[in-house]
Each structure stands twice: as structure tokens, then as C-alpha cells.
Amino acid sequence: MNVDTREMNGWVVVTLAGEVDLQHSPTVRKHLMELMFERRDVAVDLSGVVYIDSSGIASLVEAYQMARKGGNKLVLAPISQSAMRVLQLARLDKVFAIADSLDAAMAG
Amino acid sequence: MSSVAHPIHLPAGLADDLDLIAEMTADFARSRDIEETLRVGLEHIARRMEAEAASLFLVDPGSGELVCHACFGPTDVTGLRLPPGKGIVWRAVDSNTPQLVENTETDPDFAAQVDKNTGFRTRSILCAPLAVRDEKLGAIELFNKRVHDSFDKDDRRILLALAASAALAVINARQAAAMAEQEAFRRELALAADIQRAMLPPARDPDFPIHGVNLPARGVSGDFFDVIELDGDRVAFAIADVSGKGMNASLLMAKTASLFRCLAKRLDGPGALLVAIDSELAETGSAGMFVTMAAGVLERASGRVTIAIAGHEPPLLVTPSGIRRIEGLLPPLGILPELFCDGCPETVLDLEGGALYLFTDGLTEAHEESRMLGSEGVETLVLRHRDLPAAERLEAVIADVARDGLMLEDDLTMLVVEDRR
Numbered sequence: 001m002n003v004d005t006r007e008m009n010g011w012v013v014v015t016l017a018g019e020v021d022l023q024h025s026p027t028v029r030k031h032l033m034e035l036m037f038e039r040r041d042v043a044v045d046l047s048g049v050v051y052i053d054s055s056g057i058a059s060l061v062e063a064y065q066m067a068r069k070g071g072n073k074l075v076l077a078p079i080s081q082s083a084m085r086v087l088q089l090a091r092l093d094k095v096f097a098i099a100d101s102l103d104a105a106m107a108g
Numbered sequence: 109m110s111s112v113a114h115p116i117h118l119p120a121g122l123a124d125d126l127d128l129i130a131e132m133t134a135d136f137a138r139s140r141d142i143e144e145t146l147r148v149g150l151e152h153i154a155r156r157m158e159a160e161a162a163s164l165f166l167v168d169p170g171s172g173e174l175v176c177h178a179c180f181g182p183t184d185v186t187g188l189r190l191p192p193g194k195g196i197v198w199r200a201v202d203s204n205t206p207q208l209v210e211n212t213e214t215d216p217d218f219a220a221q222v223d224k225n226t227g228f229r230t231r232s233i234l235c236a237p238l239a240v241r242d243e244k245l246g247a248i249e250l251f252n253k254r255v256h257d258s259f260d261k262d263d264r265r266i267l268l269a270l271a272a273s274a275a276l277a278v279i280n281a282r283q284a285a286a287m288a289e290q291e292a293f294r295r296e297l298a299l300a301a302d303i304q305r306a307m308l309p310p311a312r313d314p315d316f317p318i319h320g321v322n323l324p325a326r327g328v329s330g331d332f333f334d335v336i337e338l339d340g341d342r343v344a345f346a347i348a349d350v351s352g353k354g355m356n357a358s359l360l361m362a363k364t365a366s367l368f369r370c371l372a373k374r375l376d377g378p379g380a381l382l383v384a385i386d387s388e389l390a391e392t393g394s395a396g397m398f399v400t401m402a403a404g405v406l407e408r409a410s411g412r413v414t415i416a417i418a419g420h421e422p423p424l425l426v427t428p429s430g431i432r433r434i435e436g437l438l439p440p441l442g443i444l445p446e447l448f449c450d451g452c453p454e455t456v457l458d459l460e461g462g463a464l465y466l467f468t469d470g471l472t473e474a475h476e477e478s479r480m481l482g483s484e485g486v487e488t489l490v491l492r493h494r495d496l497p498a499a500e501r502l503e504a505v506i507a508d509v510a511r512d513g514l515m516l517e518d519d520l521t522m523l524v525v526e527d528r529r
């Protein structure tokens with residue numbers, strides 16, 4: 001799994017790629033939690049994710065819970081088909097803010 | 109008198125040194141309290157080498173500092189911490205070579221502050237690193253050779269041999285402690301697994317309409333299922349999967365299982381039950397963990413099932429009319445209380461003499477012939493074994509995906525609810 005973080009138009013874009021599983025979820029969680037503590041607006045780019053398990057989803061859920069408390073934004077955009085299937089199966093596509101592209105995420 | 113000594117008659121000093129090395133090595137090898145042995149060993153070394161004082165430092169893995177664990181002589185600096193890179197001890201550790209300082213006044217690395225603080229006057233130092241392979245463990249430092257001006261090269265050789273033996277003792281003690289800790293953890297894990305198994309419902313008679321199976325991937329499980337008989341010839345059932353794996357998932361599973369057992373008889377219907385469990389879990393949620401769950405009630409007389417689903421794998425309804433997936437509408441439990449503030453919708457299913465299969469993603473994400481099974485794969489397996497009695501059918505499906513010797517990636521749990529009218 002790869003995690004890449006970059007600044008873009010005042011947002012932080014966190015790009016996850018590869019397999020987000022139990023082995024890698026703590027790294028994802030650490031990255032996202034640091035940004036949530038700083039109350040940054042974050043777009044998580046999941047377009048390169050080939051597999052995400054429930055521990056990976058839990059990292060996103062925790063960030064989502066933190067963002068709601070902190071009042072900052074957390075948007076998933078864009079999302080690979082396989083990650084989207086997992087989110088849809090668990091009906092989490094109705095919970096997260098999701099956009100088709102980074103531009104759309106930041107505009108929303 | 110011959111000037112050549114017989115090989116077995118060693119010079120007195122060397123024989124003493126070898127005795128000391130042999131004695132210390134034996135002490136270290138049988139030691140159960142490494143700190144005490146190092147203290148006693150340091151005193152032996154200091155006396156034998158006629159040092160006025162001695163200290164033993166070990167690297168603290170947490171801070172990276174050298175910490176004094178044992179002292180001999182007029183001053184006790186046990187607990188003294190030396191930040192990386194400072195003084196003669198660190199020079200010995202960093203270079204992994206013994207340091208012989210015959211006159212401390214001419215050595216720029218000598219930390220005079222410690223002498224000022226303790227009142228001890230250091231004239232000469234002999235310091236040997238404690239290391240095993242590339243692992244830097246610490247150092248033994250001797251101060252001021254009695255009678256003589258300084259330590260010499262022979263002292264350096266002897267201290268190096270003793271330091272090697274002490275280093276092995278430290279490594280052995282640490283490995284023994286780590287093994288003991290692992291063993292204790294294994295015992296606790298086995299105990300936790302026993303308690304968890306006891307939380308699952310017992311196997312039922314073949315005639316009973318609901319059967320389940322749970323196969324943990326790691327001893328303890330983040331999955332659970334339960335079956336509770338209600339009044340009016342109804343049976344409540346549930347299956348759930350906690351996000352993540354391991355001990356934290358199993359603890360949340362235990363909490364969810366307890367809530368189900370406690371609330372199933374009191375609340376009216378599976379929708380109300382899931383809302384109540386969500387409220388409890390969301391209140392005390394931790395680290396984004398959530399629970400996917402499907403709960404239902406079977407009316408045995410009518411063969412009808414009322415089911416509510418929260419983010420869980422869609423159950424499979426297999427009847428003479430066909431096969432269909434039962435989709436839920438709400439996300440998993442424990443994320444946010446307001447997600448369930450409008451209640452949790454229920455679906456009523458007529459089993460029509462068929463069966464409803466519920467399972468966790470350990471089954472759909474299991475691999476058969478290197479391909480992920482998916483919902484379609486589960487359907488194929490269920491149909492493959494459809495002629496077997498329910499409990500055996502579940503065992504056969506599980507056996508197809510969890511073949512002997514294959515390491516399970518996730519917990520596998522499956523439940524079948526049959527119309528046995």
C-alpha cells in the first residue's frame with residue numbers, strides 16, 4: 001500500500017493506493033488522525049485502491065467521526081470500483097461525503 | 109630448573125583471570141534475575157581488576173539513552189542517564205571498541221560534571237562495550253586502577269572477554285523474558301477463545317430450524333451468531349461481524365453479543381433491537397470500530413422471517429421460487445447514533461419451505477481456486493450441498509473454503525434459518 005499526502009487549494013489530499021488491509025490500516029489511521037486533530041479539510045483519493053478491508057474502512061470511519069466533531073471536511077474522491085463496492089455493500093456510501101473528482105470534492 | 113613452563117601450569121594472574129571468566133559465564137548462564145547477577149558480576153570484575161569504582165550501563169530502547177543499572181565503589185550513580193553521543197561510555201558503544209583512558213584530564217570526551225556532582229575523582233578509565241552482533245546493548249566502565257596509575261592493555265583484554273559474556277547474558281535474559289511474555293499471552297488468548305466459544309449457542313437437534321457455525325481465524329473471533337427461543341413459537345437469531353480482527357474486535361464482539369442476548373427478549377422486533385444496540389455501541393465507540401449485523405425472528409408456524417440489516421453482507425434467500433439477496437438499507441452499527449434515529453427498517457420474508465443463509469465477509473472474501481468467492485460463490489456452494497441436513501450443509505460449505513492446512517484470513521461465520529413445517 002502507498003500513502004501520499006499533498007496540499008492542494010488549502011485542502012490536504014491523501015492518496016491511498018494498493019491494498020488497505022489490517023497490516024496497513026494503522027498507517028492510514030495515523031495519517032488521517034493527525035490531519036483531523038489539526039482540523040484540516042481532507043480529500044481521500046481512493047482511486048488506486050484495489051482492496052480495502054473492514055479495518056481500512058474503520059480508519060475512514062474514525063476520521064469521519066473526528067471531522068464531524070471538529071467541523072472540518074472529509075470527502076472521499078474519487079473512489080475505485082472495488083472500494084466503492086465495499087462501501088455500497090455496507091451502505092456506507094450513504095454516510096461518507098463522496099465526490100467524483102478532487103475538484104468536485106473541494107468545490108462541494 | 110627449566111625455564112619453559114608446562115602448558116597446564118598457567119601464570120598465576122592468567123589462571124585467576126580464566127577462573128573469573130569461567131565463574132562469571134556460569135553465573136550469567138544460570139541467572140534468573142539478570143539485574144542482580146549483573147550487580148554481583150560487576151563487583152567481581154571491579155575487585156579482580158583492582159578498580160576503585162565501576163558502572164554498568166544498558167541502552168534504554170525507549171529513549172535511546174544509556175542508563176546506569178549497577179554500580180560498585182564509593183559513589184552510586186544507578187539510574188544516571190547519558191544522552192546519545194556524550195562521554196567515553198558512548199564512544200565505546202558507538203565505536204564498539206574498548207576505550208582505555210590513562211589520564212582523563214587529557215581526554216576531551218571525559219564528562220567532568222559527574223565527578224563534580226559525586227565528589228569522586230576519576231583519573232583513569234577502562235570501558236568495554238556490551239554488544240552482540242550489531243546490537244548495541246551498553247557498556248561496562250571501570251574507574252581508577254588501585255595502586256597503579258592506570259589500567260593497561262592486559263586489563264582491556266580481560267574486560268573485553270567479561271563484557272562479551274555479560275552481553276550474551278543480557279540477550280539471553282531478554283529473550284527468556286520475551287518468550288515468557290509470549291507464552292503468557294498465548295495462555296490468555298486461549299482463555300479468551302474458550303470464553304468466546306462459550307458465548308456461542310450450543311449445537312441443536314437436527315430438527316431445530318436454525319443452525320450456525322463459527323470458525324475464528326486467530327483463536328479469538330470478531331464474528332458472532334446467536335439463537336434465542338422466544339415465546340409464541342418464535343426464534344430470534346443474529347449474525348454480526350466487527351470491523352478489524354484480533355483482541356479489540358473480539359471484545360467489541362463480546363459486548364454486541366451480550367447486548368443481543370440481553371435485549372432480544374425484551375424488544376419488539378429486530379429493527380428496534382438493532383437501533384438499541386447501535387445506540388449503546390455509538391455511545392462508547394472506539395477508534396472507528398463498527399459492527400455489521402443482521403437480526404431476525406422466525407415464526408415457526410408460518411415459516412415467515414422478519415429481518416433487519418445494518419451494513420451486513422446481504423443474506424441469501426433460497427426458496428422454490430428462486431434465489432435472491434436480501435439487501436439492507438442502513439450502515440453498520442456504532443458509527444453515529446443519528447444514522448438510526450428514524451429506526452431500522454424490517455423486511456418480512458416467506459421461506460416457502462426453503463432457507464435463509466446469513467454469513468460474514470469471511471465467507472464471501474474467502475478464496476476458492478484463487479478467486480474470491482463473492483455472493484455468487486456462496487450461492488454455488490449452498491446449492492452444491494443442498495441435499496445435506498442443515499448443520500452438515502454448513503460444515504460442508506465451510507470445509508470447501510477452509511481446507512486443511514490453509515490459513516484463514518478472516519473469521520468465518522454462517523447461519524441457516526429453515527422452514528421446517
